Amino acid sequence: MARYVDLNSDLGESFGAYTLGLDRDVLRHISSANIACGCHAGDPMVMAKTVGLAQELGVSIGAHPGFPDLVGFGRRKMALSPVEVKNYIIYQVGALAAFAAAANTKLQHVKPHGALYNMAAVDPKFAIAIAEGIAEVNTELIFVGLAGSEMIKAGQQAGLRVASEVFADRGYNSDGTLIARGQPGAMIHDPEEAAVRVVKMVAKGTIMSAGGQEIAICADTVCLHGDSPGAVEMAQTIRKRLEEAGIKISPLGGEIS
Amino acid sequence: MARYVDLNSDLGESFGAYTLGLDRDVLRHISSANIACGCHAGDPMVMAKTVGLAQELGVSIGAHPGFPDLVGFGRRKMALSPVEVKNYIIYQVGALAAFAAAANTKLQHVKPHGALYNMAAVDPKFAIAIAEGIAEVNTELIFVGLAGSEMIKAGQQAGLRVASEVFADRGYNSDGTLIARGQPGAMIHDPEEAAVRVVKMVAKGTIMSAGGQEIAICADTVCLHGDSPGAVEMAQTIRKRLEEAGIKISPLGGEIS
């Protein structure tokens, strides 16, 4: 039984005059922050501020690179070539690493965002491109990707430490993939239900699929959200239930095998 | 008499489908490359390619950060706050540093671009913001700025190594500032005349002003251009004349006092 788990959230998604996300609130409940790097969201001012906030609250810092599609928030598939993907990873990881250095800290991990994450989960070419980009910048960085996906394989093959991500608020198919948004069972709305599922994923390494099967899942880190008061409440509940179950919330650094 | 000088040029200014500059040609004549970082010019693909090309030809690599104004090529004054300037420096230096790391090399220097360079030459707040941004990312980086300008002062005060830049193709006022473009005497077009002036700046530490005064100038590095065949020819001529005068062309790393 796992005694540790990381809780992560996507932060620093504001841009210029535009504010998005309750960053300060959700930071109180998580151990790792995925910070946008100025392509799909974020800008240098937001990055500096978010790195400072994470550091102030003792949360580990990671890069959250996405497609160069600000107006689409990185959520639209784009037909980049693998070498374009690799270079966009290098660019964004480097930019955020500089803000970490400016704050006398270091990046812990890299987690792709949005459509880039979804495409890399199933496309080995994208997954390998991301892994290579990370490894070329810094082989110490942990590659966070969807549990059981191409990203985990690509990270391992590239010699990177990897962290398998699970989602507290999403339903799973029997093959371990996420139920597509818009389909029945895709979203878990009740904080207590989500917390029970997360505790089970972490403690037992299994999750009940929509089809009623108990399937194996590796849960190194759990994705939480901070984009609404309800999301923050869910994050708080999940953290509390994990701690009550004797599971320590801990950033990825020391605990990944 | 100086026995060494650095020759630098602004490179990697292509963007997407747009090609700008004869990078490969001018790289054969210089010792330091200032590479655009994706704000006023350049993109991740161009940055990767340009770092690779500089490395292949044994040219030291530096960041050339500019204003976030692609359509204006960073040449238009923008009223950024000093903290915005600092964070745009951190962002761009970090992004390029990652491409250097990916190529198993390191950044040597940072030279601001265009309107940012011009504004920082005379505005201590901008100059200090740039120096702080550089120092926060990496205190080993050399700050390249206009000889005698606020940038040199700010770099020194921030504890950075600095390199004073002179221009081979520009006329100087008697106070050591550049003659504004469009004014008589602003541009030196003849390669041989430019070369004579450069050799004198490096060897004697003086330059003849437009008013006919011989003024003192510190020439750690000479800015050359690669945006036209004529510019590349001028670069070649200047290098040749410097070498004939017994002056070694050498990157900034070891030679700056």
Add this chain to the structure above:
Amino acid sequence: MARYVDLNSDLGESFGAYTLGLDRDVLRHISSANIACGCHAGDPMVMAKTVGLAQELGVSIGAHPGFPDLVGFGRRKMALSPVEVKNYIIYQVGALAAFAAAANTKLQHVKPHGALYNMAAVDPKFAIAIAEGIAEVNTELIFVGLAGSEMIKAGQQAGLRVASEVFADRGYNSDGTLIARGQPGAMIHDPEEAAVRVVKMVAKGTIMSAGGQEIAICADTVCLHGDSPGAVEMAQTIRKRLEEAGIKISPLGGEIS
């Protein structure tokens, strides 16, 4: 005594995933909407939606062009040339006019945004460039500018109808200019006080300056805000007090002399 006044507000300033402004709320209190055009804010989806919303609520539509500086929200001075300013006006007015055409309506006016507005208020070259841009697209468009500013003069010289804008929530200097933000007396926070001032500006054509002088001011249109619940409440109060004073709220179209 004026029997009519226009109430305007800056709308459509959301962008992609980012929402800004209580557009639907403030639209209930105004007669003219200044809609962002995709440079400093807004995007094609937001423009289509905002035009539709204004039309649904019977509010006249105008373009609100700004500098091409999304991350700075068009609030930072940029050193564009006059011809650049003119062409950015043409571009943005044309883009919004197409959404108006798609909704079977027409643009009523053009009001510059942010730093472009502020620069054009005092710089005849910018003011003339804007007026020319508007006139080249459509001479029927009304140029909305700061009362007493260079924009009003430039619009008149270009043969355009002009509308003089006053601000409900701002203090005025004795020369009719706005007290700079951050200075004492710059902002009027109390809705009732703002309403009293607006009624006087419209009914009597005067405003009490910070120095205690009653100065003449032309108030064809009053700028209200919708960026917070408090701003919407102020808009509502001002409209109510104007109507109680027997002043009709009416878009610019028919009433400008």
Add this chain to the structure above:
Amino acid sequence: MARYVDLNSDLGESFGAYTLGLDRDVLRHISSANIACGCHAGDPMVMAKTVGLAQELGVSIGAHPGFPDLVGFGRRKMALSPVEVKNYIIYQVGALAAFAAAANTKLQHVKPHGALYNMAAVDPKFAIAIAEGIAEVNTELIFVGLAGSEMIKAGQQAGLRVASEVFADRGYNSDGTLIARGQPGAMIHDPEEAAVRVVKMVAKGTIMSAGGQEIAICADTVCLHGDSPGAVEMAQTIRKRLEEAGIKISPLGGEIS
């Protein structure tokens, strides 16, 4: 036998400091210019200049809207929704129409660019979205699309005049689609061979496919290029051979059935 044909070329693809295409040269050989609208290429300065140049040389003006992907030059597939596509069409057509109005002329046509063109050729949802966007702005505009593609059908269904486009320098499959770039026979490099093919397409309405079949094709307009001296030479040759064959080069306006 057709007595008329339009020759079109993609122009105004420069951006800021970046120059692309020999616009002035190719304009001498064509009758319709497809002008980039600031999303995948072009900017307000370039648009103004290109409209002026086309007008000076008596070439009809059309909009060439593309994906909002400047760094990818609009050549990368992007998963926009149909309503996003429609609104990006409205935005870009409107922006260019304003430059036409400023030059006292009008838009003749709209031809989608790059990946948007390719996706709309085969995807009815995209094709319909484009047709609706055009029709909502101005039902007089001619929709230029790949001969035999979904774009032609969608334009007709939307009640628009359509123009079927053929390519002088591309090989065709037996089903009338273009041979994919990179495949054998995809490109025709010889100007005379291209000219012979074009004359046949226009005069006889047929083209020899790569498989050796003579297939029917509707050639209202022929796409030529101006991105290299060789391309301009091919344009010149094709025009000459068409005229020698008694076919008049004429913009789309009056001749489309």
